[in-house]
Amino acid sequence: MLYEATVRAASTYRERPPKFRPVGVVDIGSNSVRLVIYDSQRRAAAPVFNEKVLCGLGKGMARTGELSPQGVERALAALARFRTLCRAIDTDRLYAVATAAAREAANGKTFIASAQTALDHNIQVLSGKQEARLAAFGVIGGIPDADGVVGDLGGGSLELVDVSHGEQFNGITLPLGPLKLIDEAGGSIDKARAIVDEHLAKADVVSALEGRSFYAVGGTWRNLARLHMTQQHYPLHVLHGYQMTRRSAQTLAAFVSGLTSASLHGVAAISRNRAETLPYGALVLDRLLSLANCDDVVMSAWGLREGLLFSKFTRKKRARDPLMSACWDFARRHSRSPAHEIELCDWTDKIFSAAGHKETAEERRLRHAACMLADIGWRTPPDYRGDRSLNIITQATFVGVDHPGRVFLALTVYFRYEGPFSKAGDELAALLAKGMLERARRLAAALRLAYVLSAAMPGLLPQIGLTTARSETLTLTLPAKLKDLRGEAVDKRLQQLADLLGCKPKIVVGD
Secondary structure (H helix, E strand, O other): OHHHHHHHOOOHOOOOOOOOEEEHHHHHOOOOOOEEEEEOOOOOEEEEEEEEEOOEEEEEOHOOOOOOOHHHHHHHHHHHHHHHHHHHHHHEEEEEEEEEHHOOOOOHHHHHHHHHHOOOOOEEEOOOOHHHHHHHHHHHHHHOOOEEEEEEEOOOOOOEEEEOOOOEEEEEEEOOOOOHHHHOOOOOHHHHHHHHHHHHOOOHHHHHHHOEEEEEEOOOHHHHHHHHHHHHHHOOOOOOOOEEHHHHHHHHHHHOOOOOHHHHOOOOOOOOOOOOHHHHHHHHHHHHHOOOOEEEEEEOOHHHHHHHHHHHHHHHOOOHHHHHHOOOOOOHHHOHHHHHHHHHHHHHHHHHOOOOOOOHHHHHHHHHHHHHHHOOOOOOHHHHHHHHHHHHHHOOOOOOOHHHHHHHHHHHHHHHHHOOOOOOHHHOOOOOOOOHHHHHHHHHHHHHHHHHHOOOOOOOOOOEEEEEEEEOEEEEEEEHHHHHOOHHHHHHHHHHHHHHHOOOEEEEOOO
């Protein structure tokens, strides 16, 4: 785990924020051309610029065999703009790829030559297998414990890949992108259904979904998930990691596949530009889920672009925990002393690894992540620190954490500022598993005690003991040289933590 390596390196750590070395990815798809610039090429890279132009390169290609002339014109203009932006941002490295439309069109090579001139950079035309491989890498990078089948739906194709334990198997590509379906079916949803069923019946990887998860990637399916969130009045507006049961996802997909694009215009949850293709993307999901007896559908915000960056890493770097990487970056950028946050991990170990307060490996991981995030609100006026931290964490581009885990982190830091007995948002708290809310309150109380003892400065916590004896007494031990740290604030916060742990508080001053 990254936090273990971080703790080991604490003695040599020098407090400075991570360097800004932007890395760009240009993705030329059948429907859209997109530029994403990340702050650096690291395990938890954050996007600093993201622009998409829906060019429709593959529109009409099933009939003409060539890229749309209007689409080519728009794409070249977008790529010229991207070139200028990359130079302005001083992008350290740039990767550019093209997918189904460019590799299949009769004039694909001509377009790529012009595109390379417009972008002033080499563009790699991916094969279907390469496209599937990178999409799978994206899901593995963002959901390390993914076990199921990745489905990446682009404008021209659908990639399906079996993933498990960080590995991928049996990747295939099928010509089932919405733009291609619209053309081949002549705008008939019934004809499109027959085409989808014919291709999926030959896809052996679909049978691998039995009792596992389907990981949905692509803008069309993200819009479908947004619609589901709206219907459910879901309180957390984060697509990555959003889960739907197979039945509810298929019910929604079947319903949307029967709608016209005109009826989808004006629906707030749906991008206007996706209205034409959404019924066909929904049709593909409906037919796939009718064949696959999976447990659920999980949305992945990470796909081909993130998979491309992930594929460049060594195996050692791929194995790093993306959540802990991101939280450590937050600590380095926003806390008063990142080294202190490392000490918090060790200091809270003393309580939560004790008999009576044992935790699972995942609970320990989330606790350490919360310690890294515990000081991100310090620059905000006191009355706003809790709410601001809650908003930052619930909305951050974290991966490697499910929605209950994200809410746990957000509420823990909220309670750290507002007090462990503060009222939590009922809608968010409802996403937590049994016992997680109480655990968040206990950890927050421990963090509040730590901060009044240390003033967020490193070096003090390692000298201060905190132990529980048979889960009956919570003992805070101060060395003689730090005895003056005791005060009303310390007594009060020790009492709060003891009450939440069901213990009696005790303070001992050592020699």
